[in-house]
Amino acid sequence: MTTLSFSNYFKNQKITLKRLLNEPLQLILVLSIIFCLGLFVLYPLYSTIKVSLMPNGHFDLIVYKTILNQQRFKIAISNSILLGIVVATLGTIIAFLFAYTLTRIQFPGKHFFKGMVILPIISPPFIFALSAVLLLGRNGLLTQQLLGIENFNIYGFKGLVIVQTLSMFPIGFLILSGILQAIDPDLETCAMNLGAKRWKTFTTVTFPLALPGLWASWLLIFVQSLTDFGNPLILGGDFPVLSVQTYLEFVGMGNLPRGAGLAVLLLVPTVSLFILQRYILRKKSFITVTGKSTRRSIVSVSQLIHVLLIFFSILISAIISIFYISIFAGSFIKLWGINWTLTFSHYIYAFDVGLQTIKDTVLLATIATPITVIFGMVIAFLVVRKSFPGKNLMAIAAVLMFSIPGTAVGFGYMISFNQEPLLLTGTMYILLACYVFRYVPIGIESGMAALSQVSKDIGESSTNLGASSAITFRSITLPLITPSFISAATFTFVKCMTGLSAVIFLVSASWKHMTTLILAQTENMLLGQAYAMSVVLTLIILISFAVFKNFMTLGQTSVFGGISHD
Amino acid sequence: MIKLFRNPSPMPTQKSDDWEVADLDLKNVVKTYHDRRGNLIHAVNNFSLKIGKGEFTTLVGPSGCGKTTVLRVIAGFEIPDSGEVLMGGKSINSIPAFNRNMPMVFQSYALFPHLSIYDNIAYGLKIRKVPGNIIKNDVEMMLQLVNLVGMENRYPKEISGGQQQRVALARALVIKPKIILFDEPLSNLDVKLRLQTRMEIKRLQNLLGITTLYVTHDQEEALSMSDSIVVMKKGKIEQIGSPETIYHHPKSVFVADFIGNTNFVEGTIESLLDNHINIQVKDKILKIPKQQATGDINQGDTVLLGIKPEAISILKPGERNPNNFSGTVRHTYFRGTITEFEVEFNNTLINVILPKDVDFQQSFARNERICLSVNPRAINIFKKH
Numbered sequence: 001m002t003t004l005s006f007s008n009y010f011k012n013q014k015i016t017l018k019r020l021l022n023e024p025l026q027l028i029l030v031l032s033i034i035f036c037l038g039l040f041v042l043y044p045l046y047s048t049i050k051v052s053l054m055p056n057g058h059f060d061l062i063v064y065k066t067i068l069n070q071q072r073f074k075i076a077i078s079n080s081i082l083l084g085i086v087v088a089t090l091g092t093i094i095a096f097l098f099a100y101t102l103t104r105i106q107f108p109g110k111h112f113f114k115g116m117v118i119l120p121i122i123s124p125p126f127i128f129a130l131s132a133v134l135l136l137g138r139n140g141l142l143t144q145q146l147l148g149i150e151n152f153n154i155y156g157f158k159g160l161v162i163v164q165t166l167s168m169f170p171i172g173f174l175i176l177s178g179i180l181q182a183i184d185p186d187l188e189t190c191a192m193n194l195g196a197k198r199w200k201t202f203t204t205v206t207f208p209l210a211l212p213g214l215w216a217s218w219l220l221i222f223v224q225s226l227t228d229f230g231n232p233l234i235l236g237g238d239f240p241v242l243s244v245q246t247y248l249e250f251v252g253m254g255n256l257p258r259g260a261g262l263a264v265l266l267l268v269p270t271v272s273l274f275i276l277q278r279y280i281l282r283k284k285s286f287i288t289v290t291g292k293s294t295r296r297s298i299v300s301v302s303q304l305i306h307v308l309l310i311f312f313s314i315l316i317s318a319i320i321s322i323f324y325i326s327i328f329a330g331s332f333i334k335l336w337g338i339n340w341t342l343t344f345s346h347y348i349y350a351f352d353v354g355l356q357t358i359k360d361t362v363l364l365a366t367i368a369t370p371i372t373v374i375f376g377m378v379i380a381f382l383v384v385r386k387s388f389p390g391k392n393l394m395a396i397a398a399v400l401m402f403s404i405p406g407t408a409v410g411f412g413y414m415i416s417f418n419q420e421p422l423l424l425t426g427t428m429y430i431l432l433a434c435y436v437f438r439y440v441p442i443g444i445e446s447g448m449a450a451l452s453q454v455s456k457d458i459g460e461s462s463t464n465l466g467a468s469s470a471i472t473f474r475s476i477t478l479p480l481i482t483p484s485f486i487s488a489a490t491f492t493f494v495k496c497m498t499g500l501s502a503v504i505f506l507v508s509a510s511w512k513h514m515t516t517l518i519l520a521q522t523e524n525m526l527l528g529q530a531y532a533m534s535v536v537l538t539l540i541i542l543i544s545f546a547v548f549k550n551f552m553t554l555g556q557t558s559v560f561g562g563i564s565h566d
Numbered sequence: 567m568i569k570l571f572r573n574p575s576p577m578p579t580q581k582s583d584d585w586e587v588a589d590l591d592l593k594n595v596v597k598t599y600h601d602r603r604g605n606l607i608h609a610v611n612n613f614s615l616k617i618g619k620g621e622f623t624t625l626v627g628p629s630g631c632g633k634t635t636v637l638r639v640i641a642g643f644e645i646p647d648s649g650e651v652l653m654g655g656k657s658i659n660s661i662p663a664f665n666r667n668m669p670m671v672f673q674s675y676a677l678f679p680h681l682s683i684y685d686n687i688a689y690g691l692k693i694r695k696v697p698g699n700i701i702k703n704d705v706e707m708m709l710q711l712v713n714l715v716g717m718e719n720r721y722p723k724e725i726s727g728g729q730q731q732r733v734a735l736a737r738a739l740v741i742k743p744k745i746i747l748f749d750e751p752l753s754n755l756d757v758k759l760r761l762q763t764r765m766e767i768k769r770l771q772n773l774l775g776i777t778t779l780y781v782t783h784d785q786e787e788a789l790s791m792s793d794s795i796v797v798m799k800k801g802k803i804e805q806i807g808s809p810e811t812i813y814h815h816p817k818s819v820f821v822a823d824f825i826g827n828t829n830f831v832e833g834t835i836e837s838l839l840d841n842h843i844n845i846q847v848k849d850k851i852l853k854i855p856k857q858q859a860t861g862d863i864n865q866g867d868t869v870l871l872g873i874k875p876e877a878i879s880i881l882k883p884g885e886r887n888p889n890n891f892s893g894t895v896r897h898t899y900f901r902g903t904i905t906e907f908e909v910e911f912n913n914t915l916i917n918v919i920l921p922k923d924v925d926f927q928q929s930f931a932r933n934e935r936i937c938l939s940v941n942p943r944a945i946n947i948f949k950k951h
Contacts, residue, residue: 457676463663464641464670465690465741472664475689479680 030388033379037397040437044412045404048260048267051415055257063261072240077265080226080242083157087164088222094165094316095172095217096210101309103180116317119324120167121174122545124498124515124537126230128163130522130530131323133234134330136162141326141337155237163231166320168224172217179213180206198302219277223270227405229501230515234522242266243407243501250505256415263408274403331531346532354533357512362540364428364511365496368435373488375436376443377450377481384451395444402441406501409438414505426508434506435496442495446488450481482551490548494541587777588654588744590617590640595649597635609635611801613649617745620775622768624788626824627798633781636798637747640779642666653744669738670747673754675730677722683733684709684718690741708736711770728759735767739774746771748780752787764791785825789813797821813874817860819948822872829873829916832950835865843947845869848912852889852942859947868950875906875919877944880936887939895930909938 052063067073098117102110120128135142136154154162183206191201232241242262250259334341351358376398382388383395401409413434417424424430454477462472500515507513514537521530597610610632617623625633638644640651642663650657658666669690677686687708691701709715712732722730731751738746751767752760768791771778782788788795789809797804797812797820805817816822819830833847843859845852852871863869881890893911907918907930918938930936 453679455674455676457672457674458678460641460643460663461670461672461676462678462689463643464666464668464747465737466664466667466693467689468662468664471693476678480678 026382026386026388029378030382030394033375033382033398034390034394037394037437040433041397041401044409044416045267047416048263048408048412051257052260052264063257066258067261067265073245073262076240076242076245076262079157079239080266083160083164083239083241084222084225086161087168087225088218090161090165091169091221092172092176092214092218094169095176095221096214097309097312098169098173098316099176099180101313103177105306105309107310113313113317116320117170117173119170119320121170122494122498122541123167123324124230124518124534125167125228125500126234126515126519127327127534127538128167128323129159129231129234130518130527130534131326131330132159132163133527134326134336134531135322138337153237155235156239159235159237160232160239160241163235164225164228166323167231168221168228171220171224175217175220176210176213179210183209216277219273223273223403223405227266227270227407227501229407229504230519233519243405246407246411247504250411259411260415263405263411266405267408270403270405271400274400327531327534331528331535333528336527343528346528347536349526350529350532350536353529354514354517354536357514357517358536358540360512361497361514364431364435364513365493368432368439368496369489369493371432372436372439372492373443373446373485376440376445376488377447377485379440380444380447380451383444384448398444399441401438406438406499406503407505409434410502410505413502425506426510428511430506431503431511431513434502435492435499438499438502439492439495442488442492446484450484453480453484486548486551490545493544493548497537497541497544585742585774586744587619587775589619589621590745590777590779591615591650591652591655592636592640593650593652595636595639595651596647597632597639597644598647608632608801610639610646613801613803615796615803615806617777617779620777622771622778622780622791622793623796624780624782624792624794625796625798626782626785626788627804628824629783631798632801633783633798634749635801637670637749637779637781640745641668641670641747667741667743668745668747669741669743670749671731671734671738671751673750675722675734675751675754677730677733677737679722681721682718683714683720683722683725686722686733687718687737687740689737694741704740708740711739712736712766727755728763731755731763732766735770739770739776743776745777745779748778748782750782751780752782753784760787767791789825795825797824814944816872816946819870819872822946822948826874827917828946829875829878829914831871831873831912831914831916833869833871835863835867835869838863838865845871845947847871848891850889850891852940852945854942854945854947858943858945861949863947863949870948870950872946872948873916873940874944875917877941878916878918878938879941880907880918880920881939885939889942890937890939892935892937895932895934895936897932898930909936911938 053059053061055063098113102113132154136159138153153159187205187209188201191205192198196204227243229243229247232239232244233247236244243266246259246262246266249255249262330336331346332342332344333339334343334345379394379398383391413430414425416422417430417433424433458476458480459472462476463469467475498515500513500519503513504516504519507516514533518530518533518537521527521533592613592615595610595613596608598606598608601607613632613636615623615636625636627633635644639646642658642661646659650659652658653666653668678689681689684705687705688701691704696704705718706715709718712735714729714732714736717725717729722733725733731754734751748767752763755763764787771791780788780791789812792809794806795809795812796806799820805812805821807815812821813826816825816828822828823830831847833845833852836844836846836851838844838856841856842853843856843863845854854871881887891911893909893916895907896910896915897908899906899908903922905920905922907920908915909918910916916938
């Protein structure tokens with residue numbers, strides 16, 4: 001960099017700083033956001049790294065040396081990576097086939113299939129592990145009862161691959177169906193028009209264009225698998241993985257520095273993938289979403305593949321439904337595999353023990369949701385529409401949390417806020433802070449979407465038709481951002497209700513969470529109660545969907561009324 | 567005569583008496599900003615302009631010349647660094663944008679996506695707390711005026727670009743503006759629709775007699791719609807005048823180049839006479855009336871001759887004209903009512919436009935040598951810097 005551009009850079013910074021000083025309210029806002037992000041995002045990270053590097057108060061690599069030398073940690077690391085690679089590859093393949101089927105082939109019942117794929121995203125993260133035990137466990141319905149296989153071992157690598165693939169491919173599906181929809185059908189038509197056969201069109205046009213999406217899907221599922229905590233804790237058996245080891249190191253052994261070291265090890269791949277995705281994949285994406293082409297792709301696959309793809313989608317959907325049905329059924333059955341009597345006792349017990357937990361969980365999620373979304377939208381507004389020094393840094397810090405594994409977040413919060421003046425452990429505030437800062441990227445994302453809805457022109461056009469800024473906000477801005485707000489709120493609420501990996505470090509006697517309770521019940525072999533609790537949790541989420549949707553109808557019918565007919 | 571608004575008649579042809587228009591006066595408006603590198607940019611520099619009541623004025627210029635900034639200063643979206651905006655003789659500098667009663671038609675139309683066509687048009691009236699029955703009446707009038715009856719319950723996404731554009735127009739007109747502002751309103755439409763809508767806007771403006779300020783970079787739009795045209799360059803006015811003046815008597819090479827596809831040919835002042843200037847172009851002397859020269863020119867100066875394509879004609883065999891020169895036909899574009907030729911002369915390509923002549927065969931082979939004559943009264947002389 002030359003001296004000239006340096007001086008220009010500082011001149012520029014000086015001007016933006018001056019502008020900021022002219023608006024004191026905005027200055028205060030920016031400063032307090034930076035303070036909060038520093039305290040609740042960067043500080044816990046710093047503490048975690050510090051504990052692992054300075055186990056005895058001075059710099060020492062002993063923690064990492066131990067981790068990398070001990071056989072059980074080495075195995076955990078390679079297990080995590082192996083599992084991640086297998087699940088990401090399988091998940092991405094299923095996601096692509098599913099997305100291709102749903103975007104490119106016309107057949108009835110598409111909405112049902114889409115619903116089936118969304119279901120795993122909104123359920124508690126380990127629900128597949130619970131039902132895997134029911135279906136494929138030692139007393140499993142499929143393995144033992146129907147097929148008569150004794151001692152089929154679902155615990156371990158095999159089981160984890162099955163449940164993680166099923167619960168994580170939907171994320172890939174969302175990315176890929178977005179990308180496949182964004183590919184202009186004209187491109188495919190054009191390729192055929194230039195003489196390419198169907199398969200050739202697919203390999204030369206559709207597939208290369210979807211490649212960035214495939215990469216994104218693979219990476220995202222890989223990270224999800226790596227950081228997954230609930231499934232391996234239940235189904236891991238003698239297949240130790242990193243995220244579980246971090247927790248056990250702290251809970252079982254009370255070894256803080258080593259727990260921190262493992263959390264950092266978990267953090268390295270996820271944060272680097274986050275950076276990779278942010279800076280490399282984004283630039284490589286060929287798709288520009290213009291929203292212009294509403295035509296459906298006329299390129300369809302051959303009849304045989306057509307049937308195979310639909311069959312495949314039905315199969316996957318059926319497997320997902322069987323997993324859900326078995327949980328539901330399991331919650332009403334006295335002792336699965338042994339005593340098939342129907343009973344309500346699990347529910348009665350669940351409510352007896354868990355009512356306070358249910359209340360806590362819902363209350364905390366309800367408080368955290370609006371704060372998270374509004375906070376995120378404010379950040380989005382500042383980042384998109386304003387300029388001030390340190391803006392990019394703020395944007396990165398704000399979304400960084402999404403890439404940090406929940407285990408590391410929980411660990412960091414636990415060791416950062418356990419003494420005066422920041423004594424938050426045991427209170428509801430540590431859970432709220434964890435929710436808000438972990439899920440604020442959802443609010444930011446929706447804020448960006450909302451801002452693209454409310455273009456500068458639209459606001460100005462309201463102004464020069466005579467509306468003051470208050471009226472413009474009420475009659476134009478608010479109705480336009482409501483849909484994004486509601487959908488972000490829905491997603492945040494679900495995340496708060498189902499998050500486990502971070503929360504497990506932060507729950508206390510006075511503030512509990514349903515997911516940790518279900519996990520505890522599973523560990524204590526109170527499986528029926530765990531199933532009942534899972535059903536209750538899923539129901540609460542579905543009810544919240546209905547409630548949010550109700551809120552939305554006003555905004556939605558009017559904004560999206562226009563899309564209904566095409 | 568049927569009046570627009572407060573009147574149940576089917577076709578409005580004139581605006582009602584309670585609709586007042588205003589004149590507009592800009593005095594030495596300056597607006598600066600800092601670019602990304604921190605340099606001070608004069609977006610609008612000492613800009614003064616008067617627009618009379620009911621006049622249609624157009625700002626033209628290349629992108630970045632400050633025309634949109636002028637519009638935004640008038641609308642109140644930008645606060646000028648110095649200078650004054652007067653409406654009806656009174657300064658409106660301190661009046662906020664929402665109290666100026668001068669709606670703008672945006673390039674993006676900026677229709678409210680969550681409101682129906684009806685509610686979009688009614689928006690300004692509702693803000694002004696106009697009684698419901700009057701709103702209904704006025705909006706229905708507007709729908710008729712812009713030919714959108716039957717569309718009122720649709721949403722912006724459900725109608726075509728041309729219809730959206732007309733909704734934007736109706737939404738602006740319904741509040742009986744004193745002045746209406748257009749910011750490149752037609753640039754998102756296809757050619758045919760653009761021509762139609764251009765005529766539509768002009769028809770409504772004629773009908774209603776509203777003071778109009780229109781921004782465009784399309785010279786044809788400016789020439790065909792305006793009472794007066796303001797050509798802008800780098801935040802300053804280059805020339806103000808009627809379309810005819812701007813077209814026939816451009817004050818500078820910039821204006822001549824921007825308006826009317828002018829050809830430029832280099833020449834030298836051979837001598838200055840009482841009524842004529844003799845200019846040497848290559849080996850010919852052109853005799854050009856003195857009033858065609860702009861600025862101060864002296865003998866021996868190098869000048870640029872601005873020649874409009876239609877001022878050049880092709881000499882028929884046997885015809886004589888002192889101002890003739892020969893060139894080589896490089897391309898012919900048949901365009902129906904006219905034919906366009908690119909003729910190479912003195913190593914530059916010159917545009918020639920000829921109206922279709924039913925009696926005369928107007929096709930030439932490529933690379934054919936032809937003889938051209940030029941009307942000296944249609945040549946503008948600019949000093950070359």
